[in-house]
Amino acid sequence: MRRAVCPGSFDPVTNGHVDVITRAAALYDELVVAVLVNPGKAGLFSVEERMALLREAVADVPNVTVDSFQGLLVDYCRANDVPVIVKGLRAVSDFEYELQMAQMNRELAGVETLFVPTAPQVGHLSSSLVKQIATFGGDVSGLVPKAVHERLTAHREAGA
Numbered sequence: 454m455r456r457a458v459c460p461g462s463f464d465p466v467t468n469g470h471v472d473v474i475t476r477a478a479a480l481y482d483e484l485v486v487a488v489l490v491n492p493g494k495a496g497l498f499s500v501e502e503r504m505a506l507l508r509e510a511v512a513d514v515p516n517v518t519v520d521s522f523q524g525l526l527v528d529y530c531r532a533n534d535v536p537v538i539v540k541g542l543r544a545v546s547d548f549e550y551e552l553q554m555a556q557m558n559r560e561l562a563g564v565e566t567l568f569v570p571t572a573p574q575v576g577h578l579s580s581s582l583v584k585q586i587a588t589f590g591g592d593v594s595g596l597v598p599k600a601v602h603e604r605l606t607a608h609r610e611a612g613a
Contacts, residue, residue, distance in 0.1 A: 457537040469578035473541035527562035
C-alpha cells in the first residue's frame, strides 16, 4: 500500500490546501492529512476544530484520513509507516525552505518528500492571509471551504 502524509497547521484549511490534498490523494492509496500540534502557539481554531474542518473539506475523497501529531514529523512517519511527505508549494520562497526540510527528513529517517505546486487559481492563498481578511470583515467565501467560511464568520461575529 502506497501511503503519504500531508502535514500542516491548517489554521484554517484553505482551498489551496484542498487542491494539494485532492491531487496528492490521487497518487497514493492512502493520504494522511496530519495537523501539527504546537503547544507554544495558539491558533485561531483548536486542533480538534481544524481536524473536523479538514474532514468535512475532504469528505468526498475516500482515501484521505485526518490525524494530528506533535514533535518531529519524521517520528510520526516512522511510527505510522509513512515513507513520503507531500508538501504544497506556492512560490519559490516556499521551495527554498521546504527543500532544506526535505533534505533533513531524508537524512534523519529516509523519508522522501513530494512537492506539489498549487494550482494557479489558489497559489496566492495562505491561512494567515485568509485569517487577516476575515478578521477585518473581508469576503473569504471563495478562498476556503464552506464550513471554514461559516466558522470564520461565526468567530468574527462572536468578537473572538
